[in-house]
Amino acid sequence: PPKLLSQTRSRTHTSLNQLMRQLQIKDPSAFFSCPVTDFIAPSYFMIINHPIDFSTMKKTDYQSTELKDNFKLMCTDAMIYNKPGTTYYKAATKLLHSGVNILSQERIQSLTQSTD
Numbered sequence: 051p052p053k054l055l056s057q058t059r060s061r062t063h064t065s066l067n068q069l070m071r072q073l074q075i076k077d078p079s080a081f082f083s084c085p086v087t088d089f090i091a092p093s094y095f096m097i098i099n100h101p102i103d104f105s106t107m108k109k110t111d112y113q114s115t116e117l118k119d120n121f122k123l124m125c126t127d128a129m130i131y132n133k134p135g136t137t138y139y140k141a142a143t144k145l146l147h148s149g150v151n152i153l154s155q156e157r158i159q160s161l162t163q164s165t166d
């Protein structure tokens with residue numbers, strides 16, 4: 051019998067969740083776990099048009115490259131708002147480098163490839 055779509059979806063979901071967990075391990079200070087607030091980052095929302103964080107990403111049902119795009123957006127937001135040399139800027143560059151390896155093309159393809 052053909053694999054039920056739900057089975058495929060659930061497997062993809064699991065693998066996406068696994069990737070997300072691997073990405074969050076690369077943010078040990080949890081700077082990217084929750085949405086940035088105006089309180090901790092004054093005028094953040096005047097500078098950053100598309101804020102995103104891991105908690106928001108986990109609520110999204112990603113298709114194909116969106117996960118990688120949103121992950122890179124999260125890191126680049128931090129590199130726009132925070133000045134080079136700051137804790138957050140350095141954490142963002144480090145996270146971006148380790149994250150793009152985790153979200154390598156073949157890993158993403160393996161998730162989105164239709165099952166045989």
Ligand SMILES: CC(=O)c1cc(-c2ccccn2)c2ncccn12
Pocket residue numbers: 080081082086090091127128131132138
């Ligand atoms: C991601 C980011 O830009 C960020 C995270 C934080 C943050 C996240 C959790 C706890 C404390 N600070 C932050 N604080 C000031 C300025 C920027 N940030």
